[in-house]
Amino acid sequence: MVNYAQWGTGPWLVHGDFNNVHYPDERIGTGISWSEIRQFHDACNVSCLQTMKTVGAFFTWNNKHDVGTRVFSRLDRVLHNDEWLVEYPDCFAHFLPGGLYDHSPCIISTREQSLSKPKAFKYLICGLWMGNFIMWFIMCGIKRSQVSEKALFCIQEELRSNPTNPTLNENERVASQEVQQLLKEKQMFLSQKSNLQWVMEGEDNSAYFHSVIKKRRSSNKVFQIQDVMGNTIT
Structure with a gap:
């Protein structure tokens, strides 16, 4: 990510499971230290990337454990550079409920629009x-x-x-x-x-x-x- 930011030009974004949080308040259920997240935090700053506007689930991952040992974290996110925001000023990321999975699926939209509902599966x-x-x-x-x-x-x-x-x-x-x-x-x-x-x-x-x-x-x-x-x- 840092290497691409050094020579890449134009609007671009990166999305996925970064297996780390950006700020300490993005995890609950277990402790977190600044040294644990510093490398990812610094990489975002050096790459001049910012988190895309997000709606839906804040915590995008949880370990599905019972109460007492359950951990919620914001591991998935969409990062973009300034040029992307200039090109797509209304873009946003919608993180849906995870359902049976531990990660939340994400829909990236480049403009404000209502998400269409899937058609019902008939009898x-x-x-x-x-x-x-x-x-x-x-x-x-x-x-x-x-x-x-x-x-x-x-x-x-x-x-x-x-x-x-x-x-x-x-x-x-x-x-x-x-x-x-x-x-x-x-x-x-x-x-x-x-x-x-x-x-x-x-x-x-x-x-x-x-x-x-x-x-x-x-x-x-x-x-x-x-x-x-x-x-x-x-």
Whole structure:
């Protein structure tokens, strides 16, 4: 970072996990000394880099431990030079709730704008005749996973302002376990859905059906064989 700042020109920024904080108040849960952060602090000053305006989560990392041993730190940040701010005066970094991860994801925007919400994953219901029985795959757990993830994010938003609250920490642990279970169920469903593509489209005389047949015929072709004497027969 320091080397690039010596010869680099124009607007530029650097973003990521720096594995260190810039100021002592950017970590709670364990002590911190000035000597521990001095190297990173000096590197930012020598490089003439400043932290981008930030919204969302202040602490971008935590160790996910229980109350008493839990540590919150601001390890992730976006740094930019003066030229970047001249070119993009309205830029900001939005750190989202970490969810199941220990780091918070970040969205960098070069202008003030409302963050669009993702489209809802709709229900999927399909009935398949398989010989003498019916296989029904009713996937409503995906909607439940969205609700659970939203609840987890809300808890983590509250933890932002009160990170040492034991009740909030316990609620986050329970919500995380529920989201993990629902994500496993979602993965199982998507795997089943992939395996059933042949059943749904193969019987429909579709292009998918014919492409599979062609591939199977090609792989089953025997272009040459060898007899016991080693002679090749085509």
